[in-house]
Amino acid sequence: MADSTGTVFDIVVLGGGSGGYATALRGAQLGLNVALIESGKLGGTCLHSGCIPTKALLHAAELADNARDGHHFGVSSELHGIDMAGVNAYKDSVVGGLYKGLQGLVKSRSVTLIEGRGRLVAADTVEVNGQLVQGRNVVLATGSYARSLPGLEIGGRIITSDQALELDHVPGSVVVLGGGVIGVEFASVWKSFGANVTIVEALPHLVPNEDESLSKALERAFRKRGIAFQVGVRFAGATQDDNGVHVSLESGETIDADLLLVAVGRGPSTNGLGYEEQGVTLDRGFVITNERLHTGVAHIYAVGDIVPGLQLAHRGFQQGIFVAEEIAGLAPATINESGIPRVTYCDPEIASVGLTEVKAREVHGTDAIDMVEYNLGGNGKSKILGTTGFIKLVRVKNGPVVGVHMIGARVGELIGEGQLIVNWEAHPEDVAALVHAHPTQNEALGEAHLALAGKPLHAHS
Ligand SMILES: Cc1cc2nc3c(=O)[nH]c(=O)nc-3n(C[C@H](O)[C@H](O)[C@H](O)COP(=O)(O)OP(=O)(O)OC[C@H]3O[C@@H](n4cnc5c(N)ncnc54)[C@H](O)[C@@H]3O)c2cc1C
Numbered sequence: 088m089a090d091s092t093g094t095v096f097d098i099v100v101l102g103g104g105s106g107g108y109a110t111a112l113r114g115a116q117l118g119l120n121v122a123l124i125e126s127g128k129l130g131g132t133c134l135h136s137g138c139i140p141t142k143a144l145l146h147a148a149e150l151a152d153n154a155r156d157g158h159h160f161g162v163s164s165e166l167h168g169i170d171m172a173g174v175n176a177y178k179d180s181v182v183g184g185l186y187k188g189l190q191g192l193v194k195s196r197s198v199t200l201i202e203g204r205g206r207l208v209a210a211d212t213v214e215v216n217g218q219l220v221q222g223r224n225v226v227l228a229t230g231s232y233a234r235s236l237p238g239l240e241i242g243g244r245i246i247t248s249d250q251a252l253e254l255d256h257v258p259g260s261v262v263v264l265g266g267g268v269i270g271v272e273f274a275s276v277w278k279s280f281g282a283n284v285t286i287v288e289a290l291p292h293l294v295p296n297e298d299e300s301l302s303k304a305l306e307r308a309f310r311k312r313g314i315a316f317q318v319g320v321r322f323a324g325a326t327q328d329d330n331g332v333h334v335s336l337e338s339g340e341t342i343d344a345d346l347l348l349v350a351v352g353r354g355p356s357t358n359g360l361g362y363e364e365q366g367v368t369l370d371r372g373f374v375i376t377n378e379r380l381h382t383g384v385a386h387i388y389a390v391g392d393i394v395p396g397l398q399l400a401h402r403g404f405q406q407g408i409f410v411a412e413e414i415a416g417l418a419p420a421t422i423n424e425s426g427i428p429r430v431t432y433c434d435p436e437i438a439s440v441g442l443t444e445v446k447a448r449e450v451h452g453t454d455a456i457d458m459v460e461y462n463l464g465g466n467g468k469s470k471i472l473g474t475t476g477f478i479k480l481v482r483v484k485n486g487p488v489v490g491v492h493m494i495g496a497r498v499g500e501l502i503g504e505g506q507l508i509v510n511w512e513a514h515p516e517d518v519a520a521l522v523h524a525h526p527t528q529n530e531a532l533g534e535a536h537l538a539l540a541g542k543p544l545h546a547h548s
């Protein structure tokens with residue numbers, strides 16, 4: 088059965104976040120007739136409660152630090168305080184502007200936007216608001232939600248990133264449960280805003296998915312910033328009352344704070360949406376696909392956070408583009424998951440792409456790997472900014488660079504070149520021959536490749 092207008096769409100996309108709207112826009116660009124079903128706001132988590140609002144907070148945090156630290160640069164400035172209403176107004180205006188732009192874009196590409204909660208009722212049909220929307224292809228893109236731990240109920244002083252983004256005040260103290268990307272970003276913001284912050288992480292390091300050298304460097308930097316953390320410690324429970332939240336650890340210690348941020352990962356939003364009934368395989372709620380993002384059922388594909396792997400907006404965008412092109416018969420090249428750049432926007436920033444040193448040794452053999460760490464202390468622009476950190480390169484001996492790992496202020500902006508190097512399988516000697524502008528932080532990438540190619544210029548041995 089088609090929708091009430093009798094239309095059978097080329098693609099019906101369920102979920103209008105990064106993955107879903109990218110599928111819709113690329114599909115429409117390729118001349119396909121696309122329906123996009125969204126129960127909340129077009130743009131999804133990334134735009135409304137993820138990437139964009141958090142990075143606005145982080146930018147405000149950077150300004151707060153600059154005001155506080157002006158005297159280091161001979162600038163008379165003082166931080167008088169954080170006006171959260173003003174910070175939120177700025178954040179909301181950024182989100183609002185992008186939201187308006189996205190709505191206009193979807194409209195201008197003639198994508199049929201259907202508002203409401205959809206459910207897969209047949210392999211080619213989604214039901215929404217009692218209406219049946221039929222497609223020759225269906226793309227599942229329903230995203231993710233903030234997880235908690237068993238017995239830890241979200242409410243009151245116990246919050247997730249969703250509530251953290253809406254706070255109308257700076258908390259006096261916060262315990263952040265989880266030292267992954269979201270946890271360390273909020274820890275960084277709140278510390279800059281003046282809160283006392285303690286991170287609790289069960290694994291042995293903060294940002295445990297990164298190369299261990301970056302984790303250790305972040306831990307040193309956080310210690311210096313006065314951000315407390317406990318690693319290798321398991322959470323036991325939390326209670327709350329009028330005075331605060333009381334977080335107990337398996338070590339027997341209790342930490343009291345105004346708020347507990349639960350940042351223990353994100354689960355797939357797939358429950359009750361009819362996926363399994365149509366034969367789609369779920370593993371702990373995640374949709375299993377092949378490398379072409381096909382579910383193995385009829386013409387059903389899946390993109391974004393519901394597909395196991397890195398939960399990142401740009402991965403979702405790329406998967407969306409891929410699936411639209413696949414449906415259009417363009418046979419696009421598959422996406423290499425390890426070539427997807429990763430940035431953690433705390434202070435100092437972390438950016439990486441490709442294999443960690445440990446992984447590279449596992450994949451290519453322990454003795455087949457060379458690496459170099461180039462200290463940002465030798466980089467003029469980093470010195471000007473007053474940042475420390477390093478760039479670590481991992482290469483296969485006599486072969487390509489397979490990993491770029493960086494820590495320091497603004498290094499997120501350097502990952503563009505890093506990902507070209509790794510994904511184009513450049514050898515250090517290739518990159519060493521390219522000229523990097525002086526003085527830029529980008530130049531540090533050039534220097535690191537010079538070092539790895541055996542001809543360091545501004546490196547102390
Ligand atoms: C605090 C935070 C910070 C983040 N920062 C970054 C960052 O800096 N960089 C980065 O790359 N990633 C970041 N992410 C991750 C990024 O937001 C996600 O990877 C991305 O949003 C995933 O896109 P998606 O399309 O899979 O899902 P989502 O963006 O979650 O979109 C899914 C959409 O589907 C809709 N939906 C769900 N069920 C239905 C239904 N039944 N019917 C209709 N519509 C439905 C939802 O309303 C939602 O709009 C961050 C996430 C968080 C929480």
